[in-house]
Amino acid sequence: xxxxxxxxxxxxxxxxxxxxxxxxxxxxxxxxxxxxxxxxxxxxxxxxxxxxxxxxxxxxxxxxxxxxxxxxxxxxxxxxxxxxxxxxxxxxxxxxxxxxxxxxxxxxxxxxxxxxxxxxxxxxxxxxxxxxxxxxxxxxxxxxxxxxxxxxxxxxxxxxxxxxxxxxxxxxxxxxxxxxxxxxxxxxxxxxxxxxxxxxxxxxxxxxxxxxxxxxxxxxxxxxxxxxxxxxxxxxxxxxxxxxxxxxxxxxxxxxxxxxxxxxxxxxxxxxxxxxxxx
Amino acid sequence: xxxxxxxxxxxxxxxxxxxxxxxxxxxxxxxxxxxxxxxxxxxxxxxxxxxxxxxxxxxxxxxxxxxxxxxxxxxxxxxxxxxxxxxxxxxxxxxxxxxxxxxxxxxxxxxxxxxxxxxxxxxxxxxxxxxxxxxxxxxxxxxxxxxxxxxxxxxxxxxxxxxxxxxxxxxxxxxxxxxxxxxxxxxxxxxxxxxxxxxxxxxxxxxxxxxxxxxxxxxxxxxxxxxxxxxxxxxxxxxxxxxxxxxxxxxxxxxxxxxxxxxxxxxxxxxxxxxxxxxxxxxxxxxxxxxxxxxxxxxxxxxxxxxxxxxxxxxxxxxxxxxxxxxxxxxxxxxxxxxxxxxxxxxxxxxxxxxxxxxxxxxxxxxxxxxxxxxxxxxxxxxx
Ligand SMILES: Nc1ncnc2c1ncn2[C@@H]1O[C@H](COP(=O)(O)OP(=O)(O)OP(=O)(O)O)[C@@H](O)[C@H]1O
Ligand code: SF4
Ligand code: SF4
Ligand SMILES: [Mg+2]
Numbered sequence: 001x002x003x004x005x006x007x008x009x010x011x012x013x014x015x016x017x018x019x020x021x022x023x024x025x026x027x028x029x030x031x032x033x034x035x036x037x038x039x040x041x042x043x044x045x046x047x048x049x050x051x052x053x054x055x056x057x058x059x060x061x062x063x064x065x066x067x068x069x070x071x072x073x074x075x076x077x078x079x080x081x082x083x084x085x086x087x088x089x090x091x092x093x094x095x096x097x098x099x100x101x102x103x104x105x106x107x108x109x110x111x112x113x114x115x116x117x118x119x120x121x122x123x124x125x126x127x128x129x130x131x132x133x134x135x136x137x138x139x140x141x142x143x144x145x146x147x148x149x150x151x152x153x154x155x156x157x158x159x160x161x162x163x164x165x166x167x168x169x170x171x172x173x174x175x176x177x178x179x180x181x182x183x184x185x186x187x188x189x190x191x192x193x194x195x196x197x198x199x200x201x202x203x204x205x206x207x208x209x210x211x212x213x214x215x216x217x218x219x220x221x222x223x224x225x226x227x228x229x230x231x232x233x234x235x236x237x238x239x240x241x242x243x244x245x246x247x248x249x250x251x252x253x254x255x256x257x258x259x260x261x262x263x264x265x266x267x268x269x270x271x272x273x274x275x276x277x278x279x
Numbered sequence: 280x281x282x283x284x285x286x287x288x289x290x291x292x293x294x295x296x297x298x299x300x301x302x303x304x305x306x307x308x309x310x311x312x313x314x315x316x317x318x319x320x321x322x323x324x325x326x327x328x329x330x331x332x333x334x335x336x337x338x339x340x341x342x343x344x345x346x347x348x349x350x351x352x353x354x355x356x357x358x359x360x361x362x363x364x365x366x367x368x369x370x371x372x373x374x375x376x377x378x379x380x381x382x383x384x385x386x387x388x389x390x391x392x393x394x395x396x397x398x399x400x401x402x403x404x405x406x407x408x409x410x411x412x413x414x415x416x417x418x419x420x421x422x423x424x425x426x427x428x429x430x431x432x433x434x435x436x437x438x439x440x441x442x443x444x445x446x447x448x449x450x451x452x453x454x455x456x457x458x459x460x461x462x463x464x465x466x467x468x469x470x471x472x473x474x475x476x477x478x479x480x481x482x483x484x485x486x487x488x489x490x491x492x493x494x495x496x497x498x499x500x501x502x503x504x505x506x507x508x509x510x511x512x513x514x515x516x517x518x519x520x521x522x523x524x525x526x527x528x529x530x531x532x533x534x535x536x537x538x539x540x541x542x543x544x545x546x547x548x549x550x551x552x553x554x555x556x557x558x559x560x561x562x563x564x565x566x567x568x569x570x571x572x573x574x575x576x577x578x579x580x581x582x583x584x585x586x587x588x589x590x591x592x593x594x595x596x597x598x599x600x601x602x603x604x605x606x607x608x609x610x611x612x613x614x615x616x617x618x619x620x621x622x623x624x625x626x627x628x629x630x631x632x633x634x635x636x637x638x639x640x641x642x643x644x645x646x647x648x649x650x651x652x653x654x655x656x657x658x659x660x661x662x663x
Binding site: 103105106136138139163165166167186187200201202204205217218237 | 516602
C-alpha cells in the first residue's frame with residue numbers, strides 16, 4: 001500500500017506490480033491516486049481507524065469530496081447510500097452519529113463502506129473481524145463476500161484465523177517470520193499441507209465437530225523477528241529439521257504430485273516438501 | 280467496595296427445576312465453617328452450586344448528587360453446578376457477563392442477589408476466616424499474560440505472593456523451594472526464579488500465571504480466557520498443560536472462553552450465556568451435537584472451521600440485528616430481537632432454564648436444560 005514506505009518501515013528490494021505497474025517506482029503523487037481509489041484497505045480496529053470527533057457521515061462523505069470533488073449535500077447522500085449498502089439500519093437517521101455511538105460490528109461495516117466508496121479493484125483487509133464476536137463476524141464476512149462478488153473486486157485477507165480463510169478465500173499464502181512458506185488453493189492446503197509449519201498449525205487446532213484427543217503442540221516459541229534463525233526460520237520448532245535446514249534457506253518451489261504432475265498454484269518453502277505432502 | 284444498588288432481584292428468581300438440591304451446611308462457629316470448607320468432596324459431586332446469581336452495576340447520573348438512573352444487568356439470575364474434577368466451559372459473546380460471573384465466584388465483586396454455595400456454605404455471606412479459607416481454595420487464571428503480572432516483581436515474588444496472605448500453606452523457609460517446584464510443574468526452568476515477566480514470552484507468562492494459581496493448592500481454578508491472547512501455535516501447549524495439571528492435582532475448572540472449539544476440547548460440560556442469562560447447559564456432546572436453543576445453534580453455525588469441505592455441507596445461520604444493551608434488555612426472552620423463531624409468547628414470557636417439556640423423561644441427548652419456549656434439536660456443526 002505504500003503506507004510502510006517511509007521511515008521506520010523500509011522495503012529494501014522487490015516489486016509490487018498493480019496492473020503491471022511497479023508501485024514502488026511510482027511518485028508519491030501517483031501512488032496516492034491508486035491508494036484509496038483503486039486499492040482500499042480495511043483495518044482490524046475500526047474504532048481507532050475512525051476519527052472520534054467527526055460524524056460517520058462526514059467521514060464517509062469526505063471520500064467523495066476529496067477524491068471526486070463532490071459538494072457537501074451530494075457527498076452526504078452518497079454516504080447514506082453506502083451505509084445502506086452495508087446494512088446499517090436507519091442510515092438516514094444515523095448518518096450524523098459519531099463512531100462511539102455504533103456497535104463494533106456496525107463500525108466495522110462502516111469501515112467496509114469507506115473502503116468500497118470509490119469502487120476499488122482491490123481491497124486489502126487486515127484482520128477485519130478479529131475484534132468481533134462470532135455471530136457478528138459471520139455477518140460482516142458474509143457482507144464482505146457478497147460485496148466482493150457484486151463489485152467484482154480482488155480481496156487480500158490477512159488473518160491468523162485458519163477458519164476464516166477456509167470460509168472466504170480461494171487461494172492461501174501461509175507466512176512465517178516474514179516469508180511465504182506455502183501457497184495453495186484453499187481445499188488443497190487443508191487436505192494436504194506441504195510445509196511442516198502449516199501441518200503443525202492445522203493439527204494444533206481443536207475441532208468443533210468432535211471431541212479430540214491431546215492436541216498436537218508445535219514446540220518452542222513464535223519467531224523473534226530481530227533474531228530469525230539461519231537457514232529455514234522454522235528449523236528450531238520443526239520435527240523434520242535436518243542439518244541442511246540450519247544452513248540453507250529453502251526457496252519457495254513448485255509442489256507437484258508424486259509422479260511429477262503439476263499442482264496448479266501450489267508451492268512450498270521446505271527442503272523436505274516431498275516427504276511432507278507425500279510421506 | 281463500590282456502592283451497591285438496592286437489592287433488585289432478577290426477572291426470575293424461582294429456582295431452576297433441574298439443578299441439584301443444595302445440602303446447606305449450617306456452621307455455628309468459624310471453626311466449623313472452616314472445617315466444612317476443608318472437607319474433601321468426592322469426584323463427580325457438586326463442589327460449587329450457583330443459584331439465581333445476580334449482578335447489577337448501577338448507572339448513575341449527576342456529579343455531586345449521584346442519582347441511579349438504571350442498571351447494567353451484567354448477570355441476571357443464573358444457576359449452575361460445578362462438579363468436583365470436571366471442567367465446565369462457559370461460552371458467550373462479548374459483554375454477556377462471563378467475566379462478571381468469574382469475579383462473583385472469586386468474591387472480587389459483591390453479588391446483588393443470589394447464592395454461591397461452596398461445599399454447602401453460601402460464600403456471598405461468609406466473612407473472616409471462613410471467607411479466607413474459601414478464597415484459598417478458589418483461584419483464578421486471567422486472560423492477559425502481559426498485564427496481569429506486575430512488571431517490577433520477579434517471577435519468584437509473583438508466584439510466591441499468595442503465601443504472604445496464606446502463610447500456613449508454605450512457611451517462610453520453604454517458600455523458595457515451593458516456588459521452584461511450581462515452576463517445574465508448569466514446565467519452566469526453576470532457575471528462572473529471579474527473572475522478570477518481560478523476559479518471558481506470552482505462553483511462558485501464562486505458565487507463570489498458572490503457577491501462581493496453583494500455589495495455594497486450590498480445589499477450583501477459574502480460567503477467564505486463559506489462551507485467547509496467545510499465538511495460535513502456542514495455545515495447544517498451554518491447553519495440554521492445563522489438562523495435565525487437572526489430572527495431577529484433581530482440580531475442578533470453570534473455563535471461560537469465546538473460542539467454541541477450544542471449549543469443546545477441554546470441557547466435560549458447557550454453559551452458553553446470552554446477555555446475563557444462561558441460555559443452555561449440558562454435556563459437550565449435548566451442546567455441540569444436539570443444541571436445542573436457537574442462540575447456541577446460531578453461535579455454533581457461525582464458527583468458521585478450518586476445513587473447507589466440512590464447511591460446504593453445514594448450514595449457516597446469519598443473525599440480523601445488533602446485540603441489545605444489558606442496561607435495557609428485551610422483555611421476555613432476551614434473544615428474541617435476533618431470533619428467527621420468535622413468537623408473541625417470547626416477548627411476554629421469560630423462558631426458564633429447564634429440560635424442555637417435549638424432551639422430558641426421554642432418553643435423548645436433546646433432553647438437557649435449555650431456556651427456550653420452542654426448543655428443538657438442530658445439528659449445525661456437522662456436514663449434512
Ligand atoms: N464495573 C462495572 N461497572 C459497570 N458495568 C460493568 C462493570 N463490569 C462489567 N460491566 C458490564 O457488564 C456487562 C458484562 O461484562 P463482562 O465483563 O462480564 O462480559 P464478558 O462476557 O466477560 O465479555 P468479554 O467476552 O468481552 O470479556 C458488560 O455490559 C459490561 O460493560
Ligand atoms: S526446511 Fe527443514 S526446518 Fe524448514 S520446514 Fe522444511 S524440514 Fe522443517
Ligand atoms: S424463547 Fe422464543 S425468542 Fe427465545 S430463543 Fe426460544 S424461540 Fe427464540
Ligand atoms: Mg470477559
